[in-house]
Amino acid sequence: MSDLLEISQLGDPILRRQAQPIENVHDEHIQKLIDRLIFTAGKANGVGIAAPQVAESYRLFIVASRPTIRYPNAPVMEPTAILNPQIIAHSAEVVKDWEGCLSIPGIRGLVPRYQAIEVEYTTRDGKLCRQTLSDFVARIFQHEFDHLNGIVFVDRVESTLEIVTEQEYQKLIV
Ligand code: ZN
Numbered sequence: 001m002s003d004l005l006e007i008s009q010l011g012d013p014i015l016r017r018q019a020q021p022i023e024n025v026h027d028e029h030i031q032k033l034i035d036r037l038i039f040t041a042g043k044a045n046g047v048g049i050a051a052p053q054v055a056e057s058y059r060l061f062i063v064a065s066r067p068t069i070r071y072p073n074a075p076v077m078e079p080t081a082i083l084n085p086q087i088i089a090h091s092a093e094v095v096k097d098w099e100g101c102l103s104i105p106g107i108r109g110l111v112p113r114y115q116a117i118e119v120e121y122t123t124r125d126g127k128l129c130r131q132t133l134s135d136f137v138a139r140i141f142q143h144e145f146d147h148l149n150g151i152v153f154v155d156r157v158e159s160t161l162e163i164v165t166e167q168e169y170q171k172l173i174v
Helices: 028-043 135-148 166-173
Strands: 048-050 060-063 080-090 094-099 107-114 116-122 128-134 163-165
Touching: 028 048, 028 060, 028 080, 048 135, 060 135, 080 135, 094 135, 094 166, 107 135, 107 166, 116 135, 128 135, 163 166
Parallel strands: none
Antiparallel strands: 048 060, 060 080, 080 116, 094 107, 107 163, 116 128
């Protein structure tokens, strides 16, 4: 069986559903799903991926920041599995920047997000973890967190004038 998962595309009702909390993080299906999500995000050049994007409606996502063709200035970090996340607090400051989504290919939008967030989540080893995230990593976290609640980035774009194609986006970042 291939480790590459098929990514649900915008219009698939699974992307609009409220995802279920994970009761047993040590469950074999969940652990295998984490490995396959990390593999799939890597292959797709994604900096994050959420379980509902591969038709698994669980409160689970991967944050895997690294420089890519879309985000040349992204910080490098180990792909991290985030289970049952919560956003505890956030900065007053909101920052607008470009986002895309593996479920919405070919489209980029300017999305306002909190500059910093305090989060709590369970690791894949079952440890409760509390962290403060900022800037790009905080942006990925908020984007993926939205997926668990059936929200996609185009819902948060303030104006349709701030939606561009991938091709035009590449011209903007050079
Ligand atoms: Zn997405």
